[in-house]
Amino acid sequence: xxxxxxxxxxxxxxxxxxxxxxxxxxxxxxxxxxxxxxxxxxxxxxxxxxxxxxxxxxxxxxxxxxxxxxxxxxxxxxxxxxxxxxxxxxxxxxxxxxxxxxxxxxxxxxxxxxxxxxxxxxxxxxxxxxxxxxxxxxxxxxxxxxxxxxxxxxxxxxxxxxxxxxxxxxxxxxxxxxxxxxxxxxxxxxxxxxxxxxxxxxxxxxxxxxxxxxxxxxxxxxxxxxxxxxxxxxxxxxxxxxxxxxxxxxxxxxxxxxxxxxxxxxxxxxxxxxxxxxxxxxxxxxxxxxxxxxxxxxxxxxxxxxxxxxxxxxxxxxxxxxxxxxxxxxxxxxxxxxxxxxxxxxxxxxxxxxxxxxxxxxxxxxxxxxxxxxxxxxxxxxxxxxxxxxxxxxxxxxxxxxxxxxxxxxxxxxxxxxxxxxxxxxxxxxxxxxxxxxxxxxxxxxxxxxxxxxxxxxxxxxxxxxxxxxxxxx
Amino acid sequence: xxxxxxxxxxxxxxxxxxxxxxxxxxxxxxxxxxxxxxxxxxxxxxxxxxxxxxxxxxxxxxxxxxxxxxxxxxxxxxxxxxxxxxxxxxxxxxxxxxxxxxxxxxxxxxxxxxxxxxxxxxxxxxxxxxxxxxxxxxxxxxxxxxxxxxxxxxxxxxxxxxxxxxxxxxxxxxxxxxxxxxxxxxxxxxxxxxxxxxxxxxxxxxxxxxxxxxxxxxxxxxxxxxxxxxxxxxxxxxxxxxxxxxxxxxxxxxxxxxxxxxxxxxxxxxxxxxxxxxxxxxxxxxxxxxxxxxxxxxxxxxxxxxxxxxxxxxxxxxxxxxxxxxxxxxxxxxxxxxxxxxxxxxxxxxxxxxxxxxxxxxxxxxxxxxxxxxxxxxxxxxxxxxxxxxxxxxxxxxxxxxxxxxxxxxxxxxxxxxxxxxxxxxxxxxxxxxxxxxxxxxxxxxxxxxxxxxxxxxxxxxxxxxxxxxxxxx
Numbered sequence: 001x002x003x004x005x006x007x008x009x010x011x012x013x014x015x016x017x018x019x020x021x022x023x024x025x026x027x028x029x030x031x032x033x034x035x036x037x038x039x040x041x042x043x044x045x046x047x048x049x050x051x052x053x054x055x056x057x058x059x060x061x062x063x064x065x066x067x068x069x070x071x072x073x074x075x076x077x078x079x080x081x082x083x084x085x086x087x088x089x090x091x092x093x094x095x096x097x098x099x100x101x102x103x104x105x106x107x108x109x110x111x112x113x114x115x116x117x118x119x120x121x122x123x124x125x126x127x128x129x130x131x132x133x134x135x136x137x138x139x140x141x142x143x144x145x146x147x148x149x150x151x152x153x154x155x156x157x158x159x160x161x162x163x164x165x166x167x168x169x170x171x172x173x174x175x176x177x178x179x180x181x182x183x184x185x186x187x188x189x190x191x192x193x194x195x196x197x198x199x200x201x202x203x204x205x206x207x208x209x210x211x212x213x214x215x216x217x218x219x220x221x222x223x224x225x226x227x228x229x230x231x232x233x234x235x236x237x238x239x240x241x242x243x244x245x246x247x248x249x250x251x252x253x254x255x256x257x258x259x260x261x262x263x264x265x266x267x268x269x270x271x272x273x274x275x276x277x278x279x280x281x282x283x284x285x286x287x288x289x290x291x292x293x294x295x296x297x298x299x300x301x302x303x304x305x306x307x308x309x310x311x312x313x314x315x316x317x318x319x320x321x322x323x324x325x326x327x328x329x330x331x332x333x334x335x336x337x338x339x340x341x342x343x344x345x346x347x348x349x350x351x352x353x354x355x356x357x358x359x360x361x362x363x364x365x366x367x368x369x370x371x372x373x374x375x376x377x378x379x380x381x382x383x384x385x386x387x388x389x390x391x392x393x394x395x396x397x398x399x400x401x402x403x404x405x406x407x408x409x410x411x412x413x414x415x416x417x418x419x420x421x422x423x424x425x426x427x428x429x430x431x432x433x434x435x436x437x438x439x440x441x442x443x444x445x446x447x448x449x450x451x452x453x454x455x456x457x458x459x460x461x462x463x464x465x466x467x468x469x470x471x472x473x474x
Numbered sequence: 475x476x477x478x479x480x481x482x483x484x485x486x487x488x489x490x491x492x493x494x495x496x497x498x499x500x501x502x503x504x505x506x507x508x509x510x511x512x513x514x515x516x517x518x519x520x521x522x523x524x525x526x527x528x529x530x531x532x533x534x535x536x537x538x539x540x541x542x543x544x545x546x547x548x549x550x551x552x553x554x555x556x557x558x559x560x561x562x563x564x565x566x567x568x569x570x571x572x573x574x575x576x577x578x579x580x581x582x583x584x585x586x587x588x589x590x591x592x593x594x595x596x597x598x599x600x601x602x603x604x605x606x607x608x609x610x611x612x613x614x615x616x617x618x619x620x621x622x623x624x625x626x627x628x629x630x631x632x633x634x635x636x637x638x639x640x641x642x643x644x645x646x647x648x649x650x651x652x653x654x655x656x657x658x659x660x661x662x663x664x665x666x667x668x669x670x671x672x673x674x675x676x677x678x679x680x681x682x683x684x685x686x687x688x689x690x691x692x693x694x695x696x697x698x699x700x701x702x703x704x705x706x707x708x709x710x711x712x713x714x715x716x717x718x719x720x721x722x723x724x725x726x727x728x729x730x731x732x733x734x735x736x737x738x739x740x741x742x743x744x745x746x747x748x749x750x751x752x753x754x755x756x757x758x759x760x761x762x763x764x765x766x767x768x769x770x771x772x773x774x775x776x777x778x779x780x781x782x783x784x785x786x787x788x789x790x791x792x793x794x795x796x797x798x799x800x801x802x803x804x805x806x807x808x809x810x811x812x813x814x815x816x817x818x819x820x821x822x823x824x825x826x827x828x829x830x831x832x833x834x835x836x837x838x839x840x841x842x843x844x845x846x847x848x849x850x851x852x853x854x855x856x857x858x859x860x861x862x863x864x865x866x867x868x869x870x871x872x873x874x875x876x877x878x879x880x881x882x883x884x885x886x887x888x889x890x891x892x893x894x895x896x897x898x899x900x901x902x903x904x905x906x907x908x909x910x911x912x913x914x915x916x917x918x919x920x921x922x923x924x925x926x927x928x929x930x931x932x933x934x935x936x937x938x939x940x941x942x943x944x945x946x947x948x
Contacts (some may be wrong), residue, residue, distance in 0.1 A: 056710045059586025067585070110873045111541070112533025112763070115908060205762075205908040206680055229911035233763070240709035287681070289586070289707070434589060434679040 007314050028460055034387045037311045038455030044447050047303035055289040055438045063283035064096035064257030071282060075322055082306050084264030094259050094335030097121050097328045099286050100251030104135040108236055108245045114230045118252045119223040120211035120328050129249035130192050131209040136238045140144045140178045155246055156186035156194050162228060163201040169424030175199035180213040188221035193248050193463035194223040197231035202429035205229055208430045209285050213326055221251055259324035261337045262289045266305045270315035276461050277319050277356040281326035288436030297359035298322045305455035314461035324405040342409040353415040354460035355460050355467055361422040363441040366452040368396045370419035374470035387455040391448055416467035508861045511785045512929030518921050521777035525770055529763040529912045537799035538570035539759035545756055546734035549796055556780050558738030566731050568809030571595050571802050573760050574725030582719045583709055588704045593724045594685035595654045603723035604667050610794040614652045617659050626664035628718055632656055633709045635776045635917055636702060639677040642897030649673035654687040662683035667722050668697040671705035676903035683759050685802055686905050689829040696724055708860050711838055733798035735811045740779045744789035750935050751793050751830040753880040755800035762910030771833035778927035786934035816883040821831045826891040829934050829941055832881045835896040837912030837915040842870045844893035848944035861929040890941035894926050
């Protein structure tokens with residue numbers, strides 16, 4: 001029964017596509033099938049099972065670690081058991097990073113421990129640690145304005161205030177600028193080390209890690225994030241007017257290693273060479289177990305593909321990729337799972353990637369659909385809206401997403417991309433901290449994600465809508 | 475002007491007290507004065523200033539540590555500057571405890587770190603650590619039911635489920651039983667170490683420390699609390715059915731040291747020998763900065779006494795005591811600040827302690843007044859209700875409080891006690907964790923506490939109500 005539904009839908013869309021018009025019809029039967037996939041996915045159990053087992057069995061999964069390697073093997077087996085075809089692991093080299101041991105404390109008149117986390121790719125301190133006076137800056141710009149050499153023998157400390165929580169997560173950007181550029185700017189001013197208020201929105205003793213930027217192939221200074229209460233404390237003590245000295249110690253270091261993309265398909269039966277890629281990343285930071293960042297993304301995309309396959313075979317292939325290195329990807333151009341995947345594709349393969357999406361924003365509910373700019377109105381958009389609006393997802397006319405770090409490489413190579421935006425209001429309370437653990441996932445919201453992905457992807461996979469043709473001319 | 479108000483109130487109450495009736499009138503002028511003290515205290519700035527400086531300058535203040543010693547000196551000076559008289563420091567010996575370094579991890583097939591905190595007074599592990607299989611119990615009773623010797627070579631793990639949050643904080647009790655008795659019971663069964671789910675109500679990677687119990691002068695086994703997400707993780711892994719091995723390491727140890735009660739008076743002008751004691755504790759656990767436990771208590775009681783003094787001198791003396799050792803008090807009978815204070819009192823001094831209260835439940839708003847059983851109705855209770863109800867405090871007929879660890883010794887020696895109950899619904903999210911920091915204090919709720927204490931204590935201090943006479947015969 002299902003096949004006939006699909007084929008009739010396909011016929012209708014194929015006919016329209018001959019008109020080369022940007023507006024494409026989805027017939028009622030296709031929409032009905034997408035609604036059925038969506039509703040079945042609202043009762044999904046695969047996503048929660050996957051993320052539970054992944055995080056429980058493997059804990060933290062830094063790219064290139066033994067844990068990431070073992071998790072990739074396990075996930076490949078998990079996907080095979082669910083019926084994914086052509087499941088394989090794609091290995092690629094990267095520069096890994098290990099935290100080792102770290103500590104920080106205020107010394108002198110007001111001795112007390114501080115809770116810090118070294119920034120990703122930060123070098124360690126000299127063996128005896130670093131002890132120096134802290135110079136506080138209220139912004140990266142203030143640090144940049146300090147004369148070169150003026151921080152000789154000092155520790156640069158940037159406390160630009162707490163991250164602003166926003167549904168879109170937009171409050172994170174300004175702080176990643178500080179994290180990326182801070183160590184290099186501090187080095188230029190002569191500092192011995194760099195510390196910053198965590199790029200996060202929580203009020204716990206939970207420092208947020210995250211990668212800082214290489215300059216000439218290295219990160220020039222040891223860099224650390226202070227938890228929000230510790231940043232409050234240090235800034236208050238500095239405000240009391242007496243010199244504040246801090247001791248920092250870290251054995252962080254980089255190493256050459258290998259990471260792994262896990263790739264599996266639910267093949268289409270009409271045009272199996274046409275691929276819709278659903279991406280997320282398997283690696284996590286080392287502090288938590290990577291439940292929301294990004295075990296949830298793998299859970300959502302695997303469960304969505306499985307929900308689609310349970311309804312029947314679509315015309316196009318649905319491919320799920322668990323990228324092996326997103327967090328610590330260095331060098332940026334080669335150490336990234338998305339880049340490794342792109343390099344594995346021939347031009348013909350790449351041309352057959354008809355649509356891509358990435359789930360890498362936690363397990364909070366989806367609230368908005370971003371289609372490519374040329375497809376934000378018209379028949380496909382109407383069909384998508386009809387399927388997604390009942391589960392709380394609004395079609396938006398926001399600028400087209402560029403995808404995240406995982407699908408960014410293929411998106412920049414021309415693959416059209418959609419976005420299913422998730423509620424990020426409290427995402428950065430947990431992201432990149434020890435608190436990124438399974439208990440933070442709400443199973444109901446996770447299932448709503450699976451339903452949104454499954455319903456939307458059904459519409460795409462069982463049609464011949466060509467989003468590339470719908471892009472405005474550049 | 476004020477003095478005449480007070481004296482007229484005093485005259486009225488004295489007259490009534492001659493009748494030896496349990497019902498005591500508070501004349502309208504006394505109540506009006508108490509209301510004025512209360513309202514002035516709603517704008518208090520002393521409490522927030524005190525707890526800010528205390529926690530910022532001294533950080534964690536374990537009893538007997540250099541930090542607690544320095545904080546006691548500083549607090550004595552702070553009280554003198556506020557106008558307290560007879561400010562002095564009362565030193566006493568105790569067995570202190572230092573955490574040192576600690577770590578825990580799952581080893582074997584699913585290697586991953588665990589976030590733990592050694593329990594107070596736990597001994598350290600042998601130098602090489604302890605590595606053994608975990609045996610999980612769902613309750614202390616289940617552990618108690620295990621045959622003696624049955625845990626030889628194993629680690630006993632009690633996960634009795636997450637603490638139930640309650641306004642009264644009553645959910646904490648069942649878990650303190652596990653923490654107190656667990657290591658001794660585990661030792662009896664042959665175990666090498668004891669671990670438990672944290673006695674707390676948060677869902678963060680924040681283990682809760684707290685003291686376990688001496689048996690024959692020592693704690694028999696190294697004991698640890700696991701954060702809630704780590705307890706979830708360990709219990710899940712155990713449920714998968716394969717043996718789970720854990721490695722534990724700790725350099726915790728006890729040492730002989732000295733702690734310090736800080737004592738200061740706002741003297742009465744009619745019967746200065748009659749004392750109302752307002753207690754809290756200065757020491758804190760080592761993980762946080764002791765803002766809510768119990769920097770806030772000192773802040774509230776100091777600020778309340780100061781607010782009273784600003785209104786004028788009361789008939790009786792208001793004494794504020796910052797007890798130096800509450801958390802790690804060992805031996806229980808002598809290492810406790812409240813016990814040291816009691817021992818310093820002559821029988822006559824003790825007899826002059828007319829009322830006692832303790833603020834040791836954070837900085838959340840006060841919602842209920844507990845008077846001694848015989849005083850829960852009548853003129854004084856009516857007056858107290860009139861002063862406190864407008865700021866959200868309900869007079870209750872609950873069983874008389876026994877005070878906490880600080881004033882417990884003098885209460886057991888016969889001093890009447892009142893309770894101003896604070897909202898504890900989320901108190902155990904923070905209590906005894908690294909997250910007990912200044913930012914968790916809501917200044918508005920802190921001021922409401924100061925107002926409740928100041929208003930109530932004014933009524934008591936400027937009268938000759940004798941709560942001892944109102945106790946039911948035993």
